Amino acid sequence: MSALPSRFLRIASSKNQLVKRLERLRTCKVERYDQGHILVQGIKTLEELTLKGHHRIRTIGITYDENNLPIRSPALDIVESVQRQDQRLQQQQQQQQPSPPPLQQQQGQQHYGVQSKNAKTLTEFEADQYVAMSRLLTTKILGTDSLTSEHEVWAEVAIRNYDHLFSLHSNKRPTLLDIAETRSSSSSWVTATSREPLLLSSSSSSSSSPHHQQQDIRRLLVLDQISDPGNMGLIIRSAMAFSWDAAWHTIGTVDSYNDKVVRASRALCLDWPTKTGSWTELERFLESRELTLLVADMIPQGRIILDQGGNLLPLPVSSNRYTLEHGGKEEQMMNPCQLVWWNWPVSLPRSEVPERIALIMSSEHHGVKGITKSNEGGKGGGEGESYDLKDQEEAKGRLLRKAIRVSIPMNPVVESMNVAAAATAMMWELNRVLDKRKTEQTRLQILDA
Structure with missing residues (x-):
């Protein structure tokens, strides 16, 4: 032709x-x-x-x-x-x-x-x-x-508008009115002529994305200062493959619609609900949705000992194997097929796996510590907003102090994993743990075996 x-x-x-x-x-x-x-x-x-x-x-x-x-x-x-x-x-x-x-x-x-x-x-x-x-x-x-x-x-x-998914509300069973409002808002878009959503016809809303058809967020991925677009694209593909619900980006994280992210995700970013917000906003959101915060973190090399409160007691490097001691019981932690849970809260029985979770995955460079200063004067932010860095540090500190830390056991010759690979492994294993809550004995076997 x-x-x-x-x-x-x-x-x-x-x-x-x-x-x-x-x-x-x-x-x-x-x-x-x-x-x-x-x-x-x-x-x-x-x-x-x-x-x-x-x-x-x-x-x-x-x-x-x-x-x-x-x-x-x-x-x-x-x-x-x-x-x-x-x-x-x-x-x-x-x-x-x-x-x-x-x-x-x-x-x-x-x-x-x-x-x-x-x-x-x-x-x-x-x-x-x-x-x-x-x-x-x-x-x-x-x-x-x-x-x-x-x-x-x-x-x-x-670009689709997902703001309605991140509204602050208490965790409750949705009413018929909630469902009707969700279906109506599922057809909203960000338009070039107006910042208000453009509502499409009912025929368009009937075929809306599964992510839009659910208001509740039960598995949230918090991406902290991940700047590489390739990693972001791979994380989005894995998260959608494993049916996680949405992502929260902290300030300094690459835009989900960056052209390299679009390519790496095969444009799945268009169907992946995402919000960029501060740590204070995240703190309020997690509280309103009753989400338990998990932090993906590195196991300190050497011997790991937890006190009766489940807190980490650091010891110098003495071995290429990890030993976990909790309540007088020591266990070798080199099983590559199970996540390592540490600083488990005393108030939470180890048989009760949190059903509603938010998992923090951080940049390999920054880790879970520190907040990037994006400009001078003690202020940080993005997308036209400014945040007080002191307030953000305090909010992040509060969240991390009460978060449950979880690690992927690795061969000691490997220093770290790529964040996209780690996020993929972590989401897959957490899905397995959360979906295998049939009996108390099963839960104990998952966490303590």
């Missing part, structure tokens, strides 16, 4: 306002939140977003060079989809009748792309506008290290 449908806007100049706007989306966090959109790359990612049915796509772009014809896939898939849309519109205008159902439904495909055995899957890529530009302009917009492919596909997708 060599000709583009008339609905495609062809762009040839890097000074084009659309090119400048899309480049700002990639490079500027403030611009992303003001406009309420991000860029995603690749036909596979775009197809996954389309088939979910609840993502609003503003722009779809393809790489096009009139000196390098014909157009091939994946760009060809977009062009053919637009042609099918135009044909249906033309038939509707000629017949003055309601538009026939989409092509994939005519051929027997069911909702969400599930098709009958004899049907051919043809995904319809619908957007507000379609553009075509050269490889150089596409590379400029996407910011890739090398030239994009000759027939690349990308899209501008709306």
Whole structure:
């Protein structure tokens, strides 16, 4: 195929306002939140977003060079989809009748792309506008290290609004009114023209994300000063794979919609509820949702002894094995298949695993100590907000003092684990522990074996 449908806007100049706007989306966090959109790359990612049915796509772009014809896939898939849309519109205008159902439904495909055995899957890529530009302009917009492919596909997708998930309220059983409000708010989006959510039709809300259909947060991931986008993307994929509910970012953590995070997460960041807030805000949120705080921390190398209160008594390094002593009982802690729980609170029986948890994963560089100063004058913050560093240090200190510390036992020759790998292992094992609370004996075996 060599000709583009008339609905495609062809762009040839890097000074084009659309090119400048899309480049700002990639490079500027403030611009992303003001406009309420991000860029995603690749036909596979775009197809996954389309088939979910609840993502609003503003722009779809393809790489096009009139000196390098014909157009091939994946760009060809977009062009053919637009042609099918135009044909249906033309038939509707000629017949003055309601538009026939989409092509994939005519051929027997069911909702969400599930098709009958004899049907051919043809995904319809619908957007507000379609553009075509050269490889150089596409590379400029996407910011890739090398030239994009000759027939690349990308899209501008709306950011969803998850603020309602992080409201402060007591832990209670949801009423019918709560459920109705949740379903209504599940269709909210951040828009470019207004900071208020744009409410879509009921047909759109009916296919909303599972994360939007639940108000309660039972497993929260707190990401503290994690700055590497690749790690963030991998953490998001693992968290969604293991059905954790949401994430809280402390100040200094990389934006979930950073272009490298989008790539590393395969755009799953769009379906991952996230809030960036201070330690004082986190403290209030954990209290309102009755979440028990866990801290992923390194086991001090050597012999570990806990007093009767479950507090750590540090001893000098004397062995390559770990020994845990609690209540006069010593145990070797080199089992690589179980988490190590320490400073367990006396008030909490070791048979009672907290059902509602928030897990702190920190930067390998900063650890769980210290708060990054983002500017002078004793103030810190982000996204246009300012926080008193002293208040934040005090709030963080209060949280860490009452948090339960949990560690992944490792071979002593390994100094530390990558934070994404550690978070993946930790979430998987915590899921196993929380889902295996059938009897008191089972819980004791999990924690004390």
